[in-house]
Amino acid sequence: xxxxxxxxxxxxxxxxxxxxxxxxxxxxxxxxxxxxxxxxxxxxxxxxxxxxxxxxxxxxxxxxxxxxxxxxxxxxxx
Amino acid sequence: xxxxxxxxxxxxxxxxxxxxxxxxxxxxxxxxxxxxxxxxxxxxxxxxxxxxxxxxxxxxxxxxxxxxxxxxxxxxxxxxxxxxxxxxxxxxxxxxxxxxxxxxxxxxxxxxxxxxxxxxxxxxxxxxxxxxxxxxxxxxxxxxxxxxxxxxxxxxxxxxxxxxxxxxxxxxxxxxxxxxxxxxxxxxxx
Numbered sequence: 001x002x003x004x005x006x007x008x009x010x011x012x013x014x015x016x017x018x019x020x021x022x023x024x025x026x027x028x029x030x031x032x033x034x035x036x037x038x039x040x041x042x043x044x045x046x047x048x049x050x051x052x053x054x055x056x057x058x059x060x061x062x063x064x065x066x067x068x069x070x071x072x073x074x075x076x077x078x
Numbered sequence: 079x080x081x082x083x084x085x086x087x088x089x090x091x092x093x094x095x096x097x098x099x100x101x102x103x104x105x106x107x108x109x110x111x112x113x114x115x116x117x118x119x120x121x122x123x124x125x126x127x128x129x130x131x132x133x134x135x136x137x138x139x140x141x142x143x144x145x146x147x148x149x150x151x152x153x154x155x156x157x158x159x160x161x162x163x164x165x166x167x168x169x170x171x172x173x174x175x176x177x178x179x180x181x182x183x184x185x186x187x188x189x190x191x192x193x194x195x196x197x198x199x200x201x202x203x204x205x206x207x208x209x210x211x212x213x214x215x216x217x218x219x220x221x222x223x224x225x226x227x228x229x230x231x232x233x234x235x236x237x238x239x240x241x242x243x244x245x246x247x248x249x250x251x252x253x254x255x256x257x258x259x260x261x262x263x264x265x266x267x268x
Contacts, residue, residue: 003257006210006257006260007257009206009210010229013115016113016114016127018106018110019124023103024099026132027096028095033132033136
Protein backbone atom coordinates (compact mmCIF):
# COMPACT_ATOMS: atom_id res chain seq x y z
CA UNK A 1 0.00 0.00 0.00
CA UNK A 2 1.36 3.40 -0.96
CA UNK A 3 1.34 6.48 1.29
CA UNK A 4 -0.91 8.20 -1.27
CA UNK A 5 -3.51 5.45 -0.83
CA UNK A 6 -3.47 5.98 2.93
CA UNK A 7 -3.91 9.72 2.52
CA UNK A 8 -6.72 9.12 0.08
CA UNK A 9 -8.49 6.79 2.51
CA UNK A 10 -8.13 9.32 5.34
CA UNK A 11 -9.45 12.17 3.21
CA UNK A 12 -12.52 10.12 2.29
CA UNK A 13 -13.64 10.11 5.94
CA UNK A 14 -16.82 12.21 6.15
CA UNK A 15 -17.00 15.61 7.85
CA UNK A 16 -19.51 16.30 10.63
CA UNK A 17 -22.66 18.16 9.69
CA UNK A 18 -24.36 20.02 12.53
CA UNK A 19 -28.05 19.16 12.97
CA UNK A 20 -30.63 21.82 11.99
CA UNK A 21 -30.97 24.57 14.58
CA UNK A 22 -27.65 23.72 16.24
CA UNK A 23 -26.18 27.23 15.95
CA UNK A 24 -29.35 28.92 17.25
CA UNK A 25 -29.58 26.52 20.21
CA UNK A 26 -25.94 27.14 21.19
CA UNK A 27 -26.43 30.91 20.88
CA UNK A 28 -29.45 30.73 23.22
CA UNK A 29 -27.55 28.59 25.73
CA UNK A 30 -24.60 30.98 25.64
CA UNK A 31 -26.91 33.91 26.24
CA UNK A 32 -28.56 32.11 29.18
CA UNK A 33 -25.13 31.53 30.69
CA UNK A 34 -24.31 35.22 30.33
CA UNK A 35 -27.64 36.14 31.97
CA UNK A 36 -26.95 33.74 34.84
CA UNK A 37 -23.47 35.20 35.31
CA UNK A 38 -24.83 38.74 35.30
CA UNK A 39 -27.49 37.80 37.87
CA UNK A 40 -24.90 36.03 40.02
CA UNK A 41 -22.60 39.04 39.86
CA UNK A 42 -25.56 41.24 40.82
CA UNK A 43 -26.24 39.08 43.87
CA UNK A 44 -22.55 39.04 44.81
CA UNK A 45 -22.44 42.82 44.55
CA UNK A 46 -25.14 42.99 47.23
CA UNK A 47 -23.14 40.88 49.68
CA UNK A 48 -20.97 43.68 51.16
CA UNK A 49 -24.08 45.82 51.73
CA UNK A 50 -25.86 42.86 53.32
CA UNK A 51 -22.89 42.23 55.58
CA UNK A 52 -22.78 45.90 56.59
CA UNK A 53 -26.52 45.88 57.32
CA UNK A 54 -26.14 42.67 59.28
CA UNK A 55 -23.39 44.15 61.40
CA UNK A 56 -25.41 47.33 61.95
CA UNK A 57 -28.52 45.32 62.95
CA UNK A 58 -26.46 43.13 65.23
CA UNK A 59 -24.99 46.20 66.87
CA UNK A 60 -28.48 47.66 67.26
CA UNK A 61 -29.67 44.39 68.78
CA UNK A 62 -26.79 44.37 71.22
CA UNK A 63 -27.62 47.94 72.28
CA UNK A 64 -31.24 46.91 72.78
CA UNK A 65 -30.23 43.86 74.80
CA UNK A 66 -27.92 45.97 76.93
CA UNK A 67 -30.71 48.51 77.56
CA UNK A 68 -33.18 45.73 78.50
CA UNK A 69 -30.73 44.12 80.94
CA UNK A 70 -30.05 47.50 82.51
CA UNK A 71 -33.80 48.03 83.03
CA UNK A 72 -34.11 44.61 84.69
CA UNK A 73 -31.10 45.46 86.88
CA UNK A 74 -32.69 48.73 87.94
CA UNK A 75 -35.96 46.95 88.78
CA UNK A 76 -34.13 44.34 90.88
CA UNK A 77 -32.10 47.01 92.58
CA UNK A 78 -35.20 48.91 93.67
CA UNK B 79 -7.91 39.56 11.94
CA UNK B 80 -10.46 40.61 9.32
CA UNK B 81 -12.77 43.46 10.23
CA UNK B 82 -15.94 41.35 9.82
CA UNK B 83 -14.58 38.86 12.35
CA UNK B 84 -13.72 41.63 14.79
CA UNK B 85 -17.25 43.05 14.50
CA UNK B 86 -18.74 39.59 14.96
CA UNK B 87 -16.77 39.10 18.17
CA UNK B 88 -17.77 42.52 19.51
CA UNK B 89 -21.42 41.79 18.70
CA UNK B 90 -21.22 38.42 20.51
CA UNK B 91 -19.72 40.15 23.54
CA UNK B 92 -22.62 42.60 23.69
CA UNK B 93 -25.03 39.64 23.90
CA UNK B 94 -26.22 39.69 20.28
CA UNK B 95 -27.75 36.22 19.89
CA UNK B 96 -27.79 36.40 16.06
CA UNK B 97 -24.08 37.16 16.05
CA UNK B 98 -23.43 34.18 18.36
CA UNK B 99 -25.41 31.93 16.01
CA UNK B 100 -23.40 33.23 13.02
CA UNK B 101 -20.13 32.49 14.83
CA UNK B 102 -21.28 28.93 15.61
CA UNK B 103 -22.52 28.45 12.03
CA UNK B 104 -19.16 29.50 10.61
CA UNK B 105 -17.15 27.00 12.66
CA UNK B 106 -19.50 24.16 13.69
CA UNK B 107 -18.60 21.82 10.83
CA UNK B 108 -14.87 21.99 11.52
CA UNK B 109 -15.32 21.82 15.31
CA UNK B 110 -17.48 18.71 14.96
CA UNK B 111 -15.10 17.09 12.51
CA UNK B 112 -12.08 17.70 14.77
CA UNK B 113 -13.96 16.15 17.70
CA UNK B 114 -15.17 13.22 15.60
CA UNK B 115 -11.65 12.46 14.37
CA UNK B 116 -10.15 12.76 17.86
CA UNK B 117 -12.75 10.64 19.68
CA UNK B 118 -13.73 8.35 16.83
CA UNK B 119 -17.29 8.36 18.13
CA UNK B 120 -19.96 10.09 16.06
CA UNK B 121 -22.52 9.97 18.90
CA UNK B 122 -20.39 12.21 21.14
CA UNK B 123 -19.84 14.95 18.62
CA UNK B 124 -22.94 17.07 19.16
CA UNK B 125 -22.53 17.23 22.96
CA UNK B 126 -18.81 17.94 22.79
CA UNK B 127 -19.29 20.54 20.05
CA UNK B 128 -21.86 22.26 22.27
CA UNK B 129 -19.40 22.16 25.17
CA UNK B 130 -16.73 23.66 22.89
CA UNK B 131 -18.85 26.63 21.85
CA UNK B 132 -20.01 27.33 25.40
CA UNK B 133 -16.34 27.47 26.41
CA UNK B 134 -15.67 29.72 23.41
CA UNK B 135 -18.34 32.22 24.45
CA UNK B 136 -17.27 32.04 28.09
CA UNK B 137 -13.67 32.92 27.16
CA UNK B 138 -14.35 35.19 24.16
CA UNK B 139 -13.66 38.31 26.20
CA UNK B 140 -10.09 37.15 26.80
CA UNK B 141 -9.45 36.13 23.18
CA UNK B 142 -6.30 37.81 21.81
CA UNK B 143 -7.57 39.80 18.79
CA UNK B 144 -4.17 39.41 17.06
CA UNK B 145 -4.64 35.62 16.90
CA UNK B 146 -6.69 33.72 14.34
CA UNK B 147 -10.20 33.12 15.67
CA UNK B 148 -10.69 29.82 13.83
CA UNK B 149 -7.46 28.34 15.20
CA UNK B 150 -8.41 29.45 18.71
CA UNK B 151 -11.82 27.78 18.40
CA UNK B 152 -10.37 24.56 16.95
CA UNK B 153 -7.82 24.47 19.76
CA UNK B 154 -10.66 24.55 22.27
CA UNK B 155 -12.42 21.75 20.32
CA UNK B 156 -9.22 19.69 20.41
CA UNK B 157 -8.90 20.23 24.18
CA UNK B 158 -12.53 19.32 24.79
CA UNK B 159 -11.96 16.08 22.86
CA UNK B 160 -8.74 15.34 24.78
CA UNK B 161 -10.51 16.05 28.10
CA UNK B 162 -13.16 13.53 27.12
CA UNK B 163 -10.57 10.90 26.15
CA UNK B 164 -8.77 11.52 29.44
CA UNK B 165 -12.00 11.16 31.47
CA UNK B 166 -12.81 7.87 29.76
CA UNK B 167 -9.25 6.58 30.18
CA UNK B 168 -8.53 6.52 26.45
CA UNK B 169 -5.85 9.20 26.39
CA UNK B 170 -2.35 7.73 26.20
CA UNK B 171 -0.19 10.70 25.32
CA UNK B 172 0.42 13.95 27.18
CA UNK B 173 2.84 15.66 24.78
CA UNK B 174 3.09 16.11 21.04
CA UNK B 175 6.83 16.78 21.27
CA UNK B 176 9.02 15.36 18.53
CA UNK B 177 11.48 12.73 19.77
CA UNK B 178 14.96 12.07 18.28
CA UNK B 179 13.48 8.88 16.83
CA UNK B 180 10.88 10.96 14.95
CA UNK B 181 13.55 13.32 13.64
CA UNK B 182 15.42 10.37 12.14
CA UNK B 183 12.65 9.71 9.63
CA UNK B 184 11.67 13.31 8.93
CA UNK B 185 13.75 13.66 5.78
CA UNK B 186 12.29 10.67 3.98
CA UNK B 187 10.05 11.78 1.14
CA UNK B 188 8.65 8.55 -0.22
CA UNK B 189 8.27 5.10 1.21
CA UNK B 190 8.02 1.97 -0.86
CA UNK B 191 5.49 -0.49 0.47
CA UNK B 192 6.44 -4.15 0.56
CA UNK B 193 4.33 -6.43 -1.63
CA UNK B 194 1.15 -7.61 0.02
CA UNK B 195 -0.32 -11.08 0.09
CA UNK B 196 -3.60 -10.16 -1.53
CA UNK B 197 -3.43 -6.73 -3.21
CA UNK B 198 -6.78 -7.08 -4.97
CA UNK B 199 -8.63 -7.50 -1.69
CA UNK B 200 -6.71 -4.67 -0.01
CA UNK B 201 -7.68 -2.21 -2.71
CA UNK B 202 -11.34 -2.96 -2.39
CA UNK B 203 -12.61 0.38 -1.20
CA UNK B 204 -14.55 -0.67 1.92
CA UNK B 205 -11.92 -3.12 2.98
CA UNK B 206 -9.30 -0.47 2.46
CA UNK B 207 -11.11 2.02 4.73
CA UNK B 208 -11.73 -0.65 7.37
CA UNK B 209 -8.07 -1.56 7.40
CA UNK B 210 -7.00 2.05 7.75
CA UNK B 211 -9.46 2.65 10.60
CA UNK B 212 -8.33 -0.42 12.51
CA UNK B 213 -4.68 0.47 12.06
CA UNK B 214 -5.35 4.07 13.10
CA UNK B 215 -6.92 2.90 16.35
CA UNK B 216 -3.66 1.17 17.22
CA UNK B 217 -1.48 4.25 16.67
CA UNK B 218 -0.36 6.27 19.72
CA UNK B 219 -2.39 9.50 20.09
CA UNK B 220 0.75 11.55 19.58
CA UNK B 221 0.83 10.41 15.94
CA UNK B 222 -2.82 9.53 15.36
CA UNK B 223 -4.23 13.02 16.01
CA UNK B 224 -1.81 15.05 13.84
CA UNK B 225 -2.35 12.57 10.99
CA UNK B 226 -6.13 12.70 11.28
CA UNK B 227 -6.21 16.48 11.58
CA UNK B 228 -3.92 16.85 8.55
CA UNK B 229 -6.40 14.83 6.49
CA UNK B 230 -9.29 17.19 7.31
CA UNK B 231 -10.08 19.38 4.34
CA UNK B 232 -9.52 23.03 5.29
CA UNK B 233 -7.27 22.42 8.28
CA UNK B 234 -3.71 23.47 7.41
CA UNK B 235 -0.42 22.73 9.18
CA UNK B 236 -0.15 26.15 10.92
CA UNK B 237 -3.63 25.64 12.39
CA UNK B 238 -2.76 22.12 13.56
CA UNK B 239 0.48 23.43 15.06
CA UNK B 240 -1.55 26.03 17.00
CA UNK B 241 -4.00 23.39 18.20
CA UNK B 242 -1.28 21.02 19.40
CA UNK B 243 1.00 23.75 20.74
CA UNK B 244 3.99 22.73 18.60
CA UNK B 245 5.84 24.13 15.57
CA UNK B 246 4.75 23.55 11.99
CA UNK B 247 7.92 21.52 11.48
CA UNK B 248 6.99 19.26 14.39
CA UNK B 249 3.52 18.69 12.90
CA UNK B 250 5.06 17.70 9.57
CA UNK B 251 7.40 15.29 11.32
CA UNK B 252 4.64 13.74 13.41
CA UNK B 253 2.36 13.36 10.37
CA UNK B 254 5.11 11.79 8.32
CA UNK B 255 6.02 9.38 11.10
CA UNK B 256 2.34 8.55 11.58
CA UNK B 257 1.92 7.65 7.91
CA UNK B 258 4.89 5.33 8.07
CA UNK B 259 3.62 3.69 11.28
CA UNK B 260 0.16 3.33 9.76
CA UNK B 261 1.53 1.68 6.66
CA UNK B 262 3.59 -0.71 8.79
CA UNK B 263 0.50 -1.57 10.86
CA UNK B 264 -1.50 -2.37 7.72
CA UNK B 265 1.33 -4.37 6.20
CA UNK B 266 1.77 -6.35 9.43
CA UNK B 267 -1.93 -7.20 9.44
CA UNK B 268 -1.40 -9.18 6.23
